[in-house]
Amino acid sequence: MKTIINILFIIVVISCSAIYSQVYTWYLVNSGTTNNLNCIFGNFIAGDNGTLLRTSNTGNNWFPVNLNTTNDLRSICYDGSNFIIVVGESNTIYRSTNNGVNWSFSITGASNGLNSVTRAASSYYYAAGAFGTVLLTTNYGVNWTTVRSMQGADLNSISALGYYAWAVGNSGTIIYTTNWGANWVEQNSGTTAALNSIVFSNTVNGWIAGNNGTILHTTNGGLNWIAVNSGTTANLKAINASGWIAGDSGIILRSTNYGVSWTRQNTGTTVDLNSVYPYSADGAWTAGKNGKLYQRRYDSLFTTWKRFTPNNIGTYITNTGIFNQDIRLANKPGFEWPKGTGRYAIFTSGLCIAAMYNGILREAMASYKGEYTPGYIFDSSGISVARTDNRFRIYSVKRGDNMNTNQDWAEWGQMVPIGAPYVDVNGNNQYEPATDTPGIKGASQTIFVCFTDGFPETHTIGEGFGGGTLPLYAEVHLTAWGFNDKPSLENVQFLKWDVINKSKVQWQSTYFSIFSDVDLGGSDDDYIGCDTTRNLGYCYNSDDNDEGGYGYGLHPPAVGMQFLNCIPGYAGLSSFDYIRCVSCGNTPPCESDPNGQPEGAYNFMKGLKKDGTPWVIPPGGNSSLITKYVYSGQPWGAGWDESDGRIGNCGNSLTGPFFTGVPGDRRMIMNYGAENKNLNPGDTQKILIAQMIARGSSNLNSITMLMSLSDVVKAMCENGGIFGVKEISSQVPSGYKLYQNYPNPFNPKTIINYQIAMSNNVKLVIYDVMGKEIAVLVNQKQNAGTYEIDWDAGNYSSGVYFYSLIIDNKIIDSKKMLLIK
Structure with missing residues (x-):
C-alpha cells in the first residue's frame, strides 16, 4: 500500500428546475x-x-x-x-x-x-x-x-x-x-x-x-x-x-x-x-x-470528484487537477481495470506545468493533491485575478442522459462558451439543451471541468511533486471521454487539456508533464519504459506473475499513456524519466521525490535528474550516452530497458555506481517542453493523451499488445476517429459529393459532410490559403455512405481555408470556408 504525501465565493443564484428531485x-x-x-x-x-x-x-x-x-x-x-x-x-x-x-x-x-x-x-x-x-x-x-x-x-x-x-x-x-x-x-x-x-x-x-x-x-x-x-x-x-x-x-x-x-x-x-x-x-x-x-x-453539484467509467476502465477525475486516484479514501488507487474487479493499475496522475515567470520559477502541479481549483482567470483593470462561482464544477454526461435526468446535461451550456464540447444537432451554432447533445460525438461518457491555479492558497509545499510556488495564472479546460461501442477503444480513455496563459507575463522555458504513480497491481515488482516513436510511456510487470493485494496474477497487463500530436501544435514527448521510491533501495538522492522542491521537479520535467544531472545509458562516463528518454529500448530486444540496470550518477557527473534492475514502485513522468518554449499572454497549449491498458500472453507480450493498441489509437487520431467521425447514413449514395461546411463562417468549430459511392480509401484534408496541408481529418478506408466530421480550428488564425475530399489519391472536390475569430 502507498502513503499519500501530506501536504470566493461570488454569489450566483441559479434556480433549479422543478423536474429535479434535489436533497439538500x-x-x-x-x-x-x-x-x-x-x-x-x-x-x-x-x-x-x-x-x-x-x-x-x-x-x-x-x-x-x-x-x-x-x-x-x-x-x-x-x-x-x-x-x-x-x-x-x-x-x-x-x-x-x-x-x-x-x-x-x-x-x-x-x-x-x-x-x-x-x-x-x-x-x-x-x-x-x-x-x-x-x-x-x-x-x-x-x-x-x-x-x-x-x-x-x-x-x-x-x-x-x-x-x-x-x-x-x-x-x-x-x-x-x-x-x-x-x-x-x-x-x-x-x-x-x-x-x-x-x-x-x-x-x-x-x-x-x-x-x-x-x-x-x-x-x-x-x-x-x-x-x-x-x-x-x-x-x-x-x-x-x-x-x-x-x-x-x-x-x-x-x-x-x-x-x-x-x-x-x-x-x-x-x-x-x-x-x-x-x-x-x-x-x-x-x-x-x-x-x-x-x-x-446538494451533493451532485458540489462533489470534488466524478467517476469516469466510459468503458472497461473505471477511474476518477477530481477538481484539483489530479485523476486516476480515488480521493474518497486514503491510500486508494483510482485506475481500475477491468472495471468492477478491484484490481488497479495506476495510483494517481495529473498534469503539471512549470515555467519561468519574470525570471522566477512558478509551477501549477498535480500529482497527489493538486494545486488547481474550479474557476477562471479574470482581467481586473490589467491584473489577472482568479475567480470562481457555482457554475464551475465537474460536469459529466453519459449516452442516454437528457436534460430531465442529468443536471450536468441541463447546465452544460454554462461551460460551452468556455470550451465544453457538444454536438450541434440542428447546425445553428448555438447550444440548446433540449436539442443538442453535450459531450464528444459518439462518446459513452464525457467529463468537462474548467479550473485554474490562480488562487495562491492552493499552492502548497507537500503537493507531492514540487509545488508551493506563486501561481502561473493558468486557466485549464479539461475534457475526458471514452467509447464503449468501438472494440478497438474499449480499453482506452482520452484526456485533453487546453492550457491558457491568462497572466500578463510571458511564460518562458515552459514544460508540461503528465505525472503518474503507476502501480500495476502489486506495486513492488514494476518496471517502466518508453517508446519515442509512439510518444508512449508505459509500466509493466518485471516477471510474468503479478502478486500483491491488487495483483493481476499470471500474464499481467501493461498500462501506458500516449501523447497524441496528430493535430499540429499539440504536445508530444520531449523527454521521459521517472522517480524511484526511497524504500526501493539503491535510490540516489537525485532520483528521489522532489516533494516541496520546485527546482527538483522542474529538472525532472526537463528530462534531467532532480539536481540537474543528466541521465546516462550504462555504462555511462561518456556524453554520447546522455539521454532524455529513460528505458527507451525494447524489453525483449535491442536498446536500454530497465532490466539492464542503471547508473546512479548525481552531482552533474556522468559516472556513478552501477545498480542492477531491481523492480519496485515507480513514478513515471512524460514531458513536453523546451528552454525556448514560451507562451505569451493569451496563448494556448493543447495536450491530448490516451491512457490505455492491454493484456497479452505474458508480461512482455502485454507490452507488444499495448504498443499495437497505441498504433490503432494514433491512426484513429490522425483520421479523426477519436473525436467522432460519424457515419450518418449507410444508404449507398449515387455518387461522390463534398458538402459545404456549416456553419460558415465559423468560430472555431465547423462540420463537414461528404458521401462516397463505394468502399474507398478516403482522405479529407485542410489547406491554408497558400495551399499548405495543415490538417488531415480523415485518412482511412470507408464503406459507401454519408459521413460527417467536426473540425476544431481553435489553434489557427482567422482567414480563408480550403478542404478537399480525396478518394484513392484523386481529388474529387474542394471547397472554401472562412474562419472568423
Whole structure:
C-alpha cells in the first residue's frame, strides 16, 4: 500500500428546475479554528481573537487572514468584488480594497466596540455598536464620523438603504434615520428582548430576529412592528432578506413566503449558530461557536470528484487537477481495470506545468493533491485575478442522459462558451439543451471541468511533486471521454487539456508533464519504459506473475499513456524519466521525490535528474550516452530497458555506481517542453493523451499488445476517429459529393459532410490559403455512405481555408470556408 504525501465565493443564484428531485443537507466543514465564528459574508468569516477566514474556491477550503489583532471581530460587509470592511470590539475597523489581499486599519476617534457594519450606498457605510454608537463613512471607510453615541442600549445590528437606516439592540431597542444619521428616532418594538439582527429588503419591508425566539416584521418602514411565530424560544442571532435565520442550539429557520411563516431546518447540530449566509437559491453557509462551520449543499453539484467509467476502465477525475486516484479514501488507487474487479493499475496522475515567470520559477502541479481549483482567470483593470462561482464544477454526461435526468446535461451550456464540447444537432451554432447533445460525438461518457491555479492558497509545499510556488495564472479546460461501442477503444480513455496563459507575463522555458504513480497491481515488482516513436510511456510487470493485494496474477497487463500530436501544435514527448521510491533501495538522492522542491521537479520535467544531472545509458562516463528518454529500448530486444540496470550518477557527473534492475514502485513522468518554449499572454497549449491498458500472453507480450493498441489509437487520431467521425447514413449514395461546411463562417468549430459511392480509401484534408496541408481529418478506408466530421480550428488564425475530399489519391472536390475569430 502507498502513503499519500501530506501536504470566493461570488454569489450566483441559479434556480433549479422543478423536474429535479434535489436533497439538500447541512454538512460540517473544517474551518481550521476553534474560535467562535460571528459573521459569514461572501468569501469571508469573522470571529473571536482576531479570526478572519477567507475562501477562494467556493468554500472547499478556508484560509486564515492575519490582521495582527486579537480583538473579537463581529461583522463583515463585502461588496462581492473588491471592497470589504470588518468591525469588532475596541472600535476595531479593518478595510480592504483588493478583495482581501491587503488590509488597512481605520482610525475613527470613537472608543466603543462595534457589532455591525452595513453598506448604505456606493461609498457610504454605517457601523453600530456599544452604548448606542453609530458611525458613518462616505469614502469607503477612509474616514468615519460619529453620528450617534452614548445614547441608550448597545446596538447589535444595522441595516441601511441610502439615507434610510435602522438599528436594533438590547432591551428591544429600534432606532431609525431618514437623513444620513443626522437625526435618530426610536421605534416601538413591543418587546424588551434583545434584538440581534435586522434587515430591510426595501424602505418598507423589514425583519428583525432576537432573543427568546423573537421575529418581528414591518411593511411600513418600521412605523409598526408585528410579531411572527418562530416556533422556538431559542435566541435568534442573524437574519437576512433571503429568508434565513440562525440561532442558538443549532437553530436554522427558513421562510419561502417573504417572512410570513418560518420552518425549522434539520441541521444535525446543537451548536449555537451566529450567522447564516445564502450562496444560491437553496445553498447556504452557517457559522457559530467553537469554530463550527456548516454548508447546506446538494451533493451532485458540489462533489470534488466524478467517476469516469466510459468503458472497461473505471477511474476518477477530481477538481484539483489530479485523476486516476480515488480521493474518497486514503491510500486508494483510482485506475481500475477491468472495471468492477478491484484490481488497479495506476495510483494517481495529473498534469503539471512549470515555467519561468519574470525570471522566477512558478509551477501549477498535480500529482497527489493538486494545486488547481474550479474557476477562471479574470482581467481586473490589467491584473489577472482568479475567480470562481457555482457554475464551475465537474460536469459529466453519459449516452442516454437528457436534460430531465442529468443536471450536468441541463447546465452544460454554462461551460460551452468556455470550451465544453457538444454536438450541434440542428447546425445553428448555438447550444440548446433540449436539442443538442453535450459531450464528444459518439462518446459513452464525457467529463468537462474548467479550473485554474490562480488562487495562491492552493499552492502548497507537500503537493507531492514540487509545488508551493506563486501561481502561473493558468486557466485549464479539461475534457475526458471514452467509447464503449468501438472494440478497438474499449480499453482506452482520452484526456485533453487546453492550457491558457491568462497572466500578463510571458511564460518562458515552459514544460508540461503528465505525472503518474503507476502501480500495476502489486506495486513492488514494476518496471517502466518508453517508446519515442509512439510518444508512449508505459509500466509493466518485471516477471510474468503479478502478486500483491491488487495483483493481476499470471500474464499481467501493461498500462501506458500516449501523447497524441496528430493535430499540429499539440504536445508530444520531449523527454521521459521517472522517480524511484526511497524504500526501493539503491535510490540516489537525485532520483528521489522532489516533494516541496520546485527546482527538483522542474529538472525532472526537463528530462534531467532532480539536481540537474543528466541521465546516462550504462555504462555511462561518456556524453554520447546522455539521454532524455529513460528505458527507451525494447524489453525483449535491442536498446536500454530497465532490466539492464542503471547508473546512479548525481552531482552533474556522468559516472556513478552501477545498480542492477531491481523492480519496485515507480513514478513515471512524460514531458513536453523546451528552454525556448514560451507562451505569451493569451496563448494556448493543447495536450491530448490516451491512457490505455492491454493484456497479452505474458508480461512482455502485454507490452507488444499495448504498443499495437497505441498504433490503432494514433491512426484513429490522425483520421479523426477519436473525436467522432460519424457515419450518418449507410444508404449507398449515387455518387461522390463534398458538402459545404456549416456553419460558415465559423468560430472555431465547423462540420463537414461528404458521401462516397463505394468502399474507398478516403482522405479529407485542410489547406491554408497558400495551399499548405495543415490538417488531415480523415485518412482511412470507408464503406459507401454519408459521413460527417467536426473540425476544431481553435489553434489557427482567422482567414480563408480550403478542404478537399480525396478518394484513392484523386481529388474529387474542394471547397472554401472562412474562419472568423
